[in-house]
Amino acid sequence: MLNVLIRKDISQVILMFDYSNATHYQRILLFCVSVLLSSTLEAEQKPYAPEKIEGVAIVSAEEVIEMILADPDLIVIDSRKKTEYLKGHIEGAINLLNTRLKREEFERISADKSRKILFYCNGVRCLRSSDSINKVKEWGYTNLIWFRGGWKEWSEKRLPVVTD
Amino acid sequence: MIGIVAIILSLFAGSYFKQAALDAQMNSLSRVIEVASQEMLKQVRHHTFDLGMKLGHSRELISTINSLSEPGNQQKLVEILDDPFVNGFVGFSNVDLKKIRVYNLQLDLIGESSARPGELGDKLADYLTAIVTEREKSDRLKAVDALWMSPEGPLFSSLTPIGGLRPIGYLEIIVNPVFNLPDIGNITKTPLHIYSISGELVNKDAQDLTGDYLPVEFTLHASDGTPAFRIVGYENVDELNREMEQTQTVTINGFLLLSLGTLLFALWLFNRFLFSPVSRMVDDMQQITHGKLELTVNNRGLREFHVLANAFNAMTDQVRTRTNDLQRLLDLDDSALMCFDHDNDAVYFNKGATKLFGYSSDEIIDLDFADLFSDDIAQLMKEAAEMKELHQGNLRVQLECKHKNGDKFQSDAIINSIDVMGKSGFAIALNPTPGSENPASPQNDQRINAVEQTLSSLLSFARDNPGVMSELGNLGHAESTAAGVDAQKSQLREHVVQVMNLSLTCWEHNLGKSKIELADESKIWPVYIDKSTPTTRTLDKYLNIDNCPKNPRCQRVIDTAEFVLKKTASKNAPEQKQLQAALDEFRLLISGMKTKSR
Numbered sequence: 001m002l003n004v005l006i007r008k009d010i011s012q013v014i015l016m017f018d019y020s021n022a023t024h025y026q027r028i029l030l031f032c033v034s035v036l037l038s039s040t041l042e043a044e045q046k047p048y049a050p051e052k053i054e055g056v057a058i059v060s061a062e063e064v065i066e067m068i069l070a071d072p073d074l075i076v077i078d079s080r081k082k083t084e085y086l087k088g089h090i091e092g093a094i095n096l097l098n099t100r101l102k103r104e105e106f107e108r109i110s111a112d113k114s115r116k117i118l119f120y121c122n123g124v125r126c127l128r129s130s131d132s133i134n135k136v137k138e139w140g141y142t143n144l145i146w147f148r149g150g151w152k153e154w155s156e157k158r159l160p161v162v163t164d
Numbered sequence: 165m166i167g168i169v170a171i172i173l174s175l176f177a178g179s180y181f182k183q184a185a186l187d188a189q190m191n192s193l194s195r196v197i198e199v200a201s202q203e204m205l206k207q208v209r210h211h212t213f214d215l216g217m218k219l220g221h222s223r224e225l226i227s228t229i230n231s232l233s234e235p236g237n238q239q240k241l242v243e244i245l246d247d248p249f250v251n252g253f254v255g256f257s258n259v260d261l262k263k264i265r266v267y268n269l270q271l272d273l274i275g276e277s278s279a280r281p282g283e284l285g286d287k288l289a290d291y292l293t294a295i296v297t298e299r300e301k302s303d304r305l306k307a308v309d310a311l312w313m314s315p316e317g318p319l320f321s322s323l324t325p326i327g328g329l330r331p332i333g334y335l336e337i338i339v340n341p342v343f344n345l346p347d348i349g350n351i352t353k354t355p356l357h358i359y360s361i362s363g364e365l366v367n368k369d370a371q372d373l374t375g376d377y378l379p380v381e382f383t384l385h386a387s388d389g390t391p392a393f394r395i396v397g398y399e400n401v402d403e404l405n406r407e408m409e410q411t412q413t414v415t416i417n418g419f420l421l422l423s424l425g426t427l428l429f430a431l432w433l434f435n436r437f438l439f440s441p442v443s444r445m446v447d448d449m450q451q452i453t454h455g456k457l458e459l460t461v462n463n464r465g466l467r468e469f470h471v472l473a474n475a476f477n478a479m480t481d482q483v484r485t486r487t488n489d490l491q492r493l494l495d496l497d498d499s500a501l502m503c504f505d506h507d508n509d510a511v512y513f514n515k516g517a518t519k520l521f522g523y524s525s526d527e528i529i530d531l532d533f534a535d536l537f538s539d540d541i542a543q544l545m546k547e548a549a550e551m552k553e554l555h556q557g558n559l560r561v562q563l564e565c566k567h568k569n570g571d572k573f574q575s576d577a578i579i580n581s582i583d584v585m586g587k588s589g590f591a592i593a594l595n596p597t598p599g600s601e602n603p604a605s606p607q608n609d610q611r612i613n614a615v616e617q618t619l620s621s622l623l624s625f626a627r628d629n630p631g632v633m634s635e636l637g638n639l640g641h642a643e644s645t646a647a648g649v650d651a652q653k654s655q656l657r658e659h660v661v662q663v664m665n666l667s668l669t670c671w672e673h674n675l676g677k678s679k680i681e682l683a684d685e686s687k688i689w690p691v692y693i694d695k696s697t698p699t700t701r702t703l704d705k706y707l708n709i710d711n712c713p714k715n716p717r718c719q720r721v722i723d724t725a726e727f728v729l730k731k732t733a734s735k736n737a738p739e740q741k742q743l744q745a746a747l748d749e750f751r752l753l754i755s756g757m758k759t760k761s762r
Contacts, residue, residue: 061302062301062302062303065302065305065329066301066302068329069329069330088217091328091329157306158213158306158307158308159302159305159306159307160217160220160221160305160324160325160328160329161217162217162221162328163214163217163218163221
């Protein structure tokens with residue numbers, strides 16, 4: 001992220017560069033570099049979620065179903081935006097956006113820090129659920145599960161969805 | 165012949181190209197229809213899935229199914245299933261909902277909507293049954309779709325679980341795909357007709373079939389592989405031909421432009437690396453051959469030209485060195501060496517000659533026999549030849565010479581007849597100290613022969629390269645004579661005399677000064693002291709047509725006229741206008757002669 005930000009800053013610096021003192025060739029070169037850098041940044045603006053999170057189990061959609069059916073006390077956290085949640089979500093999921101995740105609120109949902117909690121968001125190019133997991137991990141929760149494929153995998157497999 | 169063959173080939177190629185393009189377009193359209201039909205089914209599937217999920221999570225439906233055996237619940241189930249037909253649902257206008265049916269987990273039909281009755285049977289389509297029964301555990305929760313053949317024709321069904329992750333049965337949403345099939349035409353942008361397998365037209369899009377169209381058929385199969393529909397797209401042949409012609413035109417023009425561009429680029433390359441360097445080299449070489457030996461040929465360019473230019477420069481350098489050596493040798497000789505052309509004008513003289521006669525280099529070139537010798541050398545040579553007194557072609561005599569200051573003195577001379585510019589001339593070697601050396605000694609003969617050969621070589625070189633040797637300044641004019649332009653030279657001399665006389669008249673009338681003063685002030689003409697009397701011998705020659713040199717020094721004439729015009733500028737006399745007009749005419753004549761000589 002920092003890398004992206006740094007590179008973005010460089011791009012902006014280049015785009016804002018004072019071309020008045022540059023020669024013809026320098027102007028063309030700077031223009032090409034800025035265009036190239038800008039397009040590269042565009043492609044990199046949607047980064048991938050981490051492959052794994054230390055101490056967190058990653059599960060597939062089928063495993064999510066089996067876990068829900070096997071453990072009625074399993075808490076499922078949907079880390080997406082409210083509008084996305086309302087369009088469709090996994091049965092029993094609680095909508096809790098990562099940026100609004102507060103320790104007190106989360107402890108009200110699950111005071112037991114060893115309880116199984118499953119997180120998901122939009123998919124492998126969404127960083128919300130991994131961000132939520134990292135926060136919750138810092139608060140001492142130990143039994144965390146990550147459905148990394150998220151909503152994309154769930155809907156592609158045409159599994160049951162709940163719409164409100 | 166080649167043109168006819170080219171035309172026939174282009175016609176043949178055009179026809180072949182059109183046919184190939186038409187075939188390709190048809191194949192392409194068939195493929196596009198296939199992809200578009202899949203896209204259409206995907207959109208239908210999306211709507212049926214949404215409706216299935218909505219109903220499948222309905223608490224009312226779930227509780228009714230759970231208590232289906234209770235009285236009235238069967239009817240209630242039908243009412244619930246009829247609700248989407250009555251009150252609509254999201255995407256209602258996008259599909260043609262045919263029926264909604266409910267099955268238990270064993271896929272037995274337990275209820276169906278009553279709206280839009282039909283003969284669909286009481287069983288789930290075999291294809292769907294097979295898929296669901298083959299699935300295990302969580303896979304059974306996944307929705308499944310199929311295009312299947314009912315007794316009423318092809319229908320599309322989506323089977324979704326009722327009750328979410330803990331299913332109590334299955335819900336089948338059945339729609340008529342014929343309603344959506346015309347959407348394919350919106351994707352392919354062509355008129356589209358949908359036929360049943362039996363050939364009956366079941367639907368078509370709104371586009372008109374006016375013009376020349378070519379049908380392209382695609383068979384849409386049901387999920388079990390049975391042919392379901394014949395979808396016929398119509399390709400507008402006129403439009404296709406127009407596009408092909410446009411493509412052909414663009415291609416040909418593009419090719420021509422590319423060819424032209426390549427040709428121009430090739431020409432530029434040739435010009436840059438071949439024609440221009442060669443032209444520059446030729447210009448340089450011509451200037452060098454016209455006497456500018458100090459120039460060098462530009463050797464920038466391709467390697468071959470570089471080598472050629474270097475070779476030429478080396479050759480020029482050799483010529484310059486050898487010429488200078490020869491001239492230096494002649495200058496080093498003690499004798500006064502002189503060369504006169506057919507018109508008795510001096511064309512070469514060494515330093516010994518200028519020293520002996522007391523003239524400067526500029527002065528002596530204006531002189532002829534009569535100015536330097538009292539004897540008629542031509543006559544002497546003629547008489548000697550008749551008397552057979554020539555010794556090895558040389559005439560040894562004592563000549564009476566005239567010094568610049570008017571003194572006369574005797575000098576031993578060896579006169580040789582030589583070729584000067586293709587005509588007979590004379591080379592004269594004068595011994596500066598008469599009587600001190602025997603002119604007939606063998607050493608002197610050898611020296612004279614060597615000098616004669618050197619002089620001949622120089623003259624020959626100067627003839628081929630006019631202007632190369634500054635001392636041989638008259639040779640260029642001599643060549644003109646040799647070229648047979650006597651009439652022009654005569655005209656030139658007349659103009660010279662006219663301009664000079666007008667200059668003198670203008671000078672004398674406007675300034676009241678003499679001819680001597682003109683020569684003295686202008687520094688153009690030498691003033692001689694002849695027996696203590698100043699004379700302008702050279703200038704005098706230019707005032708009389710009979711005495712005017714055969715090769716007059718035109719630049720001196722122009723300089724004189726300009727000098728006089730400048731000095732008399734304030735007078736505004738009629739002589740000035742005459743002189744100016746004569747000078748202009750003279751310049752025109754000279755420029756005309758130069759152009760012709762080039």
